[in-house]
Amino acid sequence: MRYAMVINLDRCIGCQSCSAACRAENLTERGMLWQTVLSQEGGDYPSVWRTFIPKPCMQCEDAECVRVCPTGASAKRPDGIVTIDSQKCIGCEYCILACPFKSRSLKKGTSYFSSYTLLEVAGVKNQKMSNVVSKCDFCQARLEQGLRPACVSNCLTDAMIFGDLEDPKSDIAKVLSGRNGQVYQMLPVKGVKPSVFYTSNKAIIGEDLEVIR
Amino acid sequence: MQEKRWVHSHCMQCFNACAIKVLVKNNLPVKIEGDPDNPVTKGKICGRGISGIMKFYDPHRVKTPLIRTNANKGPGIDPGWKEVSWDEAFEIVGERLRKIRNEEPNKLITGFWCYEKYMQANAWSQAFGTENAGFSFTGVSTQCANPIHTIGLIGRGALLEHVDFKYCNYLLVLGAGIGSDAFQNFVSSAREMADARERGMKLVVVDPRLSAGAAKADRWIPIRPATDLAFILGMINLLINEYNLYDSWFLRKYTNAPYLLGSDGYYIRDEKTGKPLVWNLETGVPEPHDVVSDREMALIGSYNVNGRKYQTAFQVLKEQVMQYSPQTVSKVTSISEDVIRTVAREFGEEAQIGQTIVLDGVEYPYRPVATVGYRGLQAHKNGGLATMALEILIMVVGCMEVPGGVLSKSTDRRWGDQPQRLKMGKDGLVAPSMRGWEISDKLTYPPKKLDLRDYYPVSFDMGHLTILSTIDPQKFGFEYDPEMLLLFRSNPFMTCADQSMVAEALRKLFVVDITIYLDETAEFADVILPESTYLERYNLINFSFEAVGLQVAQPVVNSSDTTKEGMDILTELSERGGFLYGPGGYNSLLNAILDLKEDYRLNLNSKYTWPEILDRMAKSRYGSQYGLDWFKEHGNNFRLMTPEEKYLRYREARIPLYYHSIKEVGDKIKRALDQQGIEEKLGLRLRPEEYVALPYWQQSPIHRHDPKYDLFCINHKQPLITFSDTATNPWLMELLERKKTELGILIHEDTGLKKGITTGDEICVESATGKIKGIAFLSQGVHPEVVVTAGAMGHWMDHSIAKGKGVSYNALLPINLENTNPLGGTLESTAKVRIYRLK
Numbered sequence A: 001m002r003y004a005m006v007i008n009l010d011r012c013i014g015c016q017s018c019s020a021a022c023r024a025e026n027l028t029e030r031g032m033l034w035q036t037v038l039s040q041e042g043g044d045y046p047s048v049w050r051t052f053i054p055k056p057c058m059q060c061e062d063a064e065c066v067r068v069c070p071t072g073a074s075a076k077r078p079d080g081i082v083t084i085d086s087q088k089c090i091g092c093e094y095c096i097l098a099c100p101f102k103s104r105s106l107k108k109g110t111s112y113f114s115s116y117t118l119l120e121v122a123g124v125k126n127q128k129m130s131n132v133v134s135k136c137d138f139c140q141a142r143l144e145q146g147l148r149p150a151c152v153s154n155c156l157t158d159a160m161i162f163g164d165l166e167d168p169k170s171d172i173a174k175v176l177s178g179r180n181g182q183v184y185q186m187l188p189v190k191g192v193k194p195s196v197f198y199t200s201n202k203a204i205i206g207e208d209l210e211v212i213r
Numbered sequence B: 001m002q003e004k005r006w007v008h009s010h011c012m013q014c015f016n017a018c019a020i021k022v023l024v025k026n027n028l029p030v031k032i033e034g035d036p037d038n039p040v041t042k043g044k045i046c047g048r049g050i051s052g053i054m055k056f057y058d059p060h061r062v063k064t065p066l067i068r069t070n071a072n073k074g075p076g077i078d079p080g081w082k083e084v085s086w087d088e089a090f091e092i093v094g095e096r097l098r099k100i101r102n103e104e105p106n107k108l109i110t111g112f113w114c115y116e117k118y119m120q121a122n123a124w125s126q127a128f129g130t131e132n133a134g135f136s137f138t139g140v141s142t143q144c145a146n147p148i149h150t151i152g153l154i155g156r157g158a159l160l161e162h163v164d165f166k167y168c169n170y171l172l173v174l175g176a177g178i179g180s181d182a183f184q185n186f187v188s189s190a191r192e193m194a195d196a197r198e199r200g201m202k203l204v205v206v207d208p209r210l211s212a213g214a215a216k217a218d219r220w221i222p223i224r225p226a227t228d229l230a231f232i233l234g235m236i237n238l239l240i241n242e243y244n245l246y247d248s249w250f251l252r253k254y255t256n257a258p259y260l261l262g263s264d265g266y267y268i269r270d271e272k273t274g275k276p277l278v279w280n281l282e283t284g285v286p287e288p289h290d291v292v293s294d295r296e297m298a299l300i301g302s303y304n305v306n307g308r309k310y311q312t313a314f315q316v317l318k319e320q321v322m323q324y325s326p327q328t329v330s331k332v333t334s335i336s337e338d339v340i341r342t343v344a345r346e347f348g349e350e351a352q353i354g355q356t357i358v359l360d361g362v363e364y365p366y367r368p369v370a371t372v373g374y375r376g377l378q379a380h381k382n383g384g385l386a387t388m389a390l391e392i393l394i395m396v397v398g399c400m401e402v403p404g405g406v407l408s409k410s411t412d413r414r415w416g417d418q419p420q421r422l423k424m425g426k427d428g429l430v431a432p433s434m435r436g437w438e439i440s441d442k443l444t445y446p447p448k449k450l451d452l453r454d455y456y457p458v459s460f461d462m463g464h465l466t467i468l469s470t471i472d473p474q475k476f477g478f479e480y481d482p483e484m485l486l487l488f489r490s491n492p493f494m495t496c497a498d499q500s501m502v503a504e505a506l507r508k509l510f511v512v513d514i515t516i517y518l519d520e521t522a523e524f525a526d527v528i529l530p531e532s533t534y535l536e537r538y539n540l541i542n543f544s545f546e547a548v549g550l551q552v553a554q555p556v557v558n559s560s561d562t563t564k565e566g567m568d569i570l571t572e573l574s575e576r577g578g579f580l581y582g583p584g585g586y587n588s589l590l591n592a593i594l595d596l597k598e599d600y601r602l603n604l605n606s607k608y609t610w611p612e613i614l615d616r617m618a619k620s621r622y623g624s625q626y627g628l629d630w631f632k633e634h635g636n637n638f639r640l641m642t643p644e645e646k647y648l649r650y651r652e653a654r655i656p657l658y659y660h661s662i663k664e665v666g667d668k669i670k671r672a673l674d675q676q677g678i679e680e681k682l683g684l685r686l687r688p689e690e691y692v693a694l695p696y697w698q699q700s701p702i703h704r705h706d707p708k709y710d711l712f713c714i715n716h717k718q719p720l721i722t723f724s725d726t727a728t729n730p731w732l733m734e735l736l737e738r739k740k741t742e743l744g745i746l747i748h749e750d751t752g753l754k755k756g757i758t759t760g761d762e763i764c765v766e767s768a769t770g771k772i773k774g775i776a777f778l779s780q781g782v783h784p785e786v787v788v789t790a791g792a793m794g795h796w797m798d799h800s801i802a803k804g805k806g807v808s809y810n811a812l813l814p815i816n817l818e819n820t821n822p823l824g825g826t827l828e829s830t831a832k833v834r835i836y837r838l839k
Helices: A017-026 A064-068 A094-098 A118-122 A140-144 A171-177 B047-051 B053-057 B086-103 B115-128 B147-156 B186-199 B212-216 B228-242 B248-254 B313-323 B326-333 B337-350 B383-396 B464-471 B499-508 B566-577 B586-593 B610-622 B628-634 B660-676 B678-682 B730-738 B749-755
Strands: A003-008 A036-044 A047-055 A074-076 A082-084 A105-108 A130-134 A160-164 A183-186 A196-199 A209-211 B004-010 B019-025 B028-034 B108-112 B160-163 B170-174 B202-206 B219-221 B277-280 B285-288 B302-305 B308-312 B356-359 B362-365 B369-373 B406-409 B484-488 B510-515 B527-530 B539-541 B551-553 B711-716 B745-748 B762-766 B771-779 B786-790 B831-837
Touching: A003 A171, A017 A036, A017 B028, A017 B047, A017 B730, A047 B212, A064 A074, A064 A094, A082 A130, A160 A171, B004 B628, B028 B047, B028 B053, B047 B053, B047 B730, B053 B730, B086 B108, B086 B484, B086 B510, B086 B527, B086 B566, B108 B115, B115 B539, B115 B566, B115 B586, B147 B160, B147 B383, B160 B186, B160 B369, B170 B228, B170 B337, B202 B212, B202 B337, B219 B337, B228 B313, B228 B326, B228 B337, B228 B383, B248 B383, B277 B308, B285 B302, B308 B313, B326 B337, B337 B369, B369 B383, B369 B406, B464 B499, B484 B566, B539 B610, B551 B628, B566 B586, B566 B610, B610 B628, B660 B678, B745 B749, B749 B771, B749 B831
Parallel strands: A003 A196, B004 B551, B108 B484, B170 B202, B170 B369, B202 B219, B484 B510, B510 B527, B711 B786, B745 B771
Antiparallel strands: A003 A160, A036 A047, A074 A082, A105 A130, A183 A196, A183 A209, B004 B019, B019 B028, B160 B406, B277 B285, B302 B308, B356 B362, B539 B551, B711 B831, B745 B786, B762 B771, B762 B831
8 A cells, every 4th residue: 555646737726725724734833834835937938837836745665754764753654654753753853854855844833823822722732842853644644534635635626636556446546547648756866756746738847847657 | 522513604704705614622613624515615715714713813803892092193103092892882983973974974984895795784884874885995996806897787797707617618818817816716716727727728818927827828928017908909800800700690699789870879769669770681771679680680881871871889899999900909018919819819719609509408609718807907097998898809709608608797696596587678788787877967066975986987986086085075076074984894004005195084084993903004093893703703695606595604613702793783883873773774774685575574673683684584585494593504505507597697688799878878977077067166077088888998097108117016816815804814924925926026037137136135116106115036927017016915013924024015006086997996906116126
């Protein structure tokens, strides 16, 4: 089993509803977003292109973050999700430096919620609030309830598909195998085998994205 | 054990009222998601909708009624707020209302921009008896695209336009964010447009900046601001006069294009019946429009009868647009002749004129092209004419309210009623769905309406002009001096224009502000009445394009706060002001506007809470078992519209290709102005030149050459911003901060280079009216003559999140008659500016 995501860049309009859904689901602290949307543009006026690229954690098969973690806090689950055990994390930030995608950040305790009481109410107050690294985990807690990750579930244009890459009957496997056009990944040159794939029918779609097949 | 439940509601952070469900734990909201039980939004919700929870928890909310103790008003001057009880606050305001109502009710101005219930709130103003009701001061006339409301409601019962994404193959967007940025029903249309594009729909976006929509488009066409009118006139010319791509069947059957006009531009009428005549090609004589079959009507040509020359309306259009050659249009718009020709030809060819489609056993014309224009097209001095031109373009290829074409949002479904066919009005045309725009032969003088709508009745809102006349009422002939302003959810400093004029007007008035924050305008208020957030309020509404029925909003918590539902505040004020009860009172006007059936009408001598009123509204439509409680449990009773309800709503009645009725009003006004000598008396030029039957190219004042101000500054909306309101939300502000362009000022790279400006520089944008500061962001994705700002931000109020973020673009716009478009009512939303780097 390997959880993965396919993002259709031709459908994404860069509205950041996925980022907002991620924030509401995970109540990340100020300045920390697990799901961002890159906006890249190029070309000369008036032939200018712009691509919006949603970027969750890539949940790499050969995850650098897991390799460099000195305490074993970063680990890979059998379903492919890379997790962080906040009790084991010592905040050394090796993983932050190692991640080619800048998917990780250190909790600084800069919560919005000193004046906004939401965190207390939501019952996540007891989590370690600072000096631990955090990142997107494909919404583990939602998966356990049979739900899709918050970003996927709330994508206004249904640009994101989520599922088990190794199940040939899953939507995601069907989309990838049935596709005539090209499939992209971010920075394949790093050789870490991300679990996030991108599709597009456009000629130029942005920096760091390369055709993998 | 934690109590945990999901509550159905709808969002109220913009006009669209999208369905949400709210997770509540221990009587506090902890998460908002889209409501999957809603067939329109299907469980999705935009970033604003999700982040709305932070509004509820905002520590900066005002929670107690306040009165001013310092008479001196100004930015940064402490009002000396004193907390008072609700009863005290109500009595202070009530006493003032009673006094004004006895003296001269027009001395009260209301600025009600309370999104989902602005019409019910308007009933309150009517009951009070002031002519100065509606959106005065609020900046609706600078933030919205009003012309479509007037042109659309007069022509075809359309408050707004939409695209039939299911069948559309070619969409031309002019200055609108449909399906990609902020636009009506963003949540559902984002999905619909993505589906349509994946199906192969071609998207062409005309916009001075590379918007999100333009980034997704097959073709981005940068245009000089406020010249979309010329572009459309050029397209109409090519389609009719060069490419022969127009739908003559549609024009004869569904429009007044074949009606005969005399040399004065008025219909030639049958002597006996007074009906407009058409030329019968079979009999060779003019006959009343309703006795000649569509096939026999002449669409084109000039005809002589008894020595007099008559032309069909279409012939007049055909000749009038000849002057808009690709060469001429190219000079005005900066778009190349090639591109103008290509788009016109594609639009005409993709219309598949003559094709039909069968849906549910009924044959409809099939015209899979559409065009939509929003603020970029409409919010200009010439925006009324541009909207008229767009409607005509739609009629020329026959894609109006047919499968694949341009659909409309009518107002009939808003409170849960079934969709209605458009009614037949005068001269075989659709009866206009807007009231109060036709005038008698005499104008009211001295004028009553501070926004000058006595002279400009074909406008939806001109609330910025109220500021002008408040400062100097005598200048416009008013015999009274406005005294009080009641604002409901509005912050004119951020959303209107010329901030020094706003300040001057607010200083003159006793200002009562129903608000949830002590914002910039509140700083000038005399009484603050704190409103609850939308997660604590009730509502029932339908703002969707495609559904019939109602959806609920309800408090997700049992609030013990001291804030109140704004509508309950209005009810209380009407009681204290002496106009809640009896015939003509607020209750009786609510009965009328909500169209309540006998059993559910409000008793004229009782006082009702807002949820009690909603309960009656629902039961009046659906029967006693479907009251507010039913909706609280089920969320909505939506069903999607059938093709029969959606398409050809006009059917038996024609739509005006030739806006005869607007010309009639315009001519009457001009005659009356002359006869009554009003312009002479006031020393002002007031006549609405734009009240014509066919659009023509009109320059905006911003197009005049001015060596001092060499650039245009435009402003756009985006899906994380609703006017000035959402800037206070920390989650949204953080998302905006990640998109550098949205809080900064976007400039073309070459322009920046010429001015010695690079990305990251602090710059000043200066117009003749005001200055704003911001951080420059250089890009190739913008017209070289244009600088771009987003939203209505740049707050200076004491709010840790909003303060100092983004720019307050409206400060650049002058408030005057010259920049006001009387056809629709918008203020020119583009400013003429210069930019320079700050040290």
